[in-house]
Amino acid sequence: MKTKVAINGYGTIGKRVADAVAAQDDMEVVGVVKTRPTIEAKFAIAKNYPLYVTEVSKKQAFVDADIPIAGTLDDLLAKADIVVDCAPGKLGAENKKIYETKGIKAIFQGGEKEGVADASFNAQNNFRNCIGKQFIRVVSCNTTGLCRTLGEINRTFGVKKARVVLMRRGPDPGDSKKGPVNAIVPNPATVPSHHGPDVNSVLPDMKIVTSAVIVPTTLMHMHSVMVELEKEATTNEVKELFERAPRIITVRAKEGIESTAQIMEYARDAGRSRSDLNEIAVWEESINVLGNELFYMQAIHQESDVVPENIDAIRAMTGLTEDAVRSMIKTDTALKLKKWW
Numbered sequence: 001m002k003t004k005v006a007i008n009g010y011g012t013i014g015k016r017v018a019d020a021v022a023a024q025d026d027m028e029v030v031g032v033v034k035t036r037p038t039i040e041a042k043f044a045i046a047k048n049y050p051l052y053v054t055e056v057s058k059k060q061a062f063v064d065a066d067i068p069i070a071g072t073l074d075d076l077l078a079k080a081d082i083v084v085d086c087a088p089g090k091l092g093a094e095n096k097k098i099y100e101t102k103g104i105k106a107i108f109q110g111g112e113k114e115g116v117a118d119a120s121f122n123a124q125n126n127f128r129n130c131i132g133k134q135f136i137r138v139v140s141c142n143t144t145g146l147c148r149t150l151g152e153i154n155r156t157f158g159v160k161k162a163r164v165v166l167m168r169r170g171p172d173p174g175d176s177k178k179g180p181v182n183a184i185v186p187n188p189a190t191v192p193s194h195h196g197p198d199v200n201s202v203l204p205d206m207k208i209v210t211s212a213v214i215v216p217t218t219l220m221h222m223h224s225v226m227v228e229l230e231k232e233a234t235t236n237e238v239k240e241l242f243e244r245a246p247r248i249i250t251v252r253a254k255e256g257i258e259s260t261a262q263i264m265e266y267a268r269d270a271g272r273s274r275s276d277l278n279e280i281a282v283w284e285e286s287i288n289v290l291g292n293e294l295f296y297m298q299a300i301h302q303e304s305d306v307v308p309e310n311i312d313a314i315r316a317m318t319g320l321t322e323d324a325v326r327s328m329i330k331t332d333t334a335l336k337l338k339k340w341w
């Protein structure tokens with residue numbers, strides 16, 4: 001029997017999580033929830049995802065747009081084993097009240113505060129802590145990227161302290177309302193930013209301080225990472241570590257990947273759905289150990305790196321497996337990601 005998954009919120013993250021669930025052989029999409037009859041609603045129907053509305057009052061707009069509706073969120077939750085909440089940030093905390101009333105397990109996204117869930121999740125680092133939990137939060141795209149690479153470094157060489165400057169994309173590519181158009185915005189203007197404490201929600205002992213700016217691009221985020229190591233390491237050892245690590249790829253400027261633009265082109269050429277890159281891309285040339293300090297630069301595809309994490313979180317919470325590696329291999333095989341095992 002497949003685990004029945006509901007997706008509440010069918011936008012940037014929700015539509016990707018739905019496709020990733022549909023690609024697995026141990027779970028299925030029992031429905032997706034939308035608030036407005038946009039073109040995404042028509043695509044959901046075209047993909048045979050039963051379409052639900054958040055509440056009865058939203059139904060008429062879909063009837064007027066000739067888009068068939070299977071029912072309301074309440075109807076959908078009655079059919080599901082678990083719901084993945086992909087509503088805009090902060091709305092998940094509101095939706096949690098509904099999930100509590102229904103007694104259904106729920107996964108929240110990184111736009112929610114840490115306290116919304118029993119635990120924060122990153123498959124490589126704390127799958128076991130999330131087994132059987134009712135509410136978990138898949139950390140944000142930036143935090144996911146930091147947990148993946150810093151987690152690997154910490155397990156192998158030990159991290160004495162990490163310092164990271166995050167250059168964050170403005171809006172997502174499909175968003176025409178937000179900026180900045182011609183500015184670099186300290187966000188927040190205070191240091192440290194919230195990203196370090198968010199990493200600590202998964203890796204509590206990591207000594208990390210972060211600062212962040214927003215830049216006028218839509219493609220990806222970029223991190224400049226500086227790490228003081230506990231143990232001796234060589235540049236080559238770190239390169240090899242990232243080569244064999246799950247959900248991390250190394251890219252090379254000398255092969256023409258000189259910016260986030262070429263990383264997205266790489267994802268298109270690799271035939272990735274929506275030109276997504278679920279892995280974290282580390283520039284091989286940027287990896288450098290000087291004394292006991294490690295430096296590297298990594299790019300984060302904000303729209304997709306959290307998607308495989310949602311799939312593994314479903315397995316951890318619903319008891320499909322207690323083995324993180326087994327789950328990650330299953331997820332990554334179905335999504336045709338880098339073969340690291």
Ligand code: NAD
Nearest residue numbers: 008009010011012013086087088089109110111141302303
């Ligand atoms: P989005 O705005 O692209 O999509 C949200 C969807 O939810 C829309 O279809 C909207 O119509 C629908 N919606 C609105 N109100 C709703 C409600 N009350 N109940 C259910 N659905 C509702 O948002 P997104 O970018 O997919 O973000 C979703 C979550 O994922 C947020 O917590 C965000 O912080 C997080 N996240 C986003 C990104 C990213 O780059 N976009 C990356 C990682 C995590």
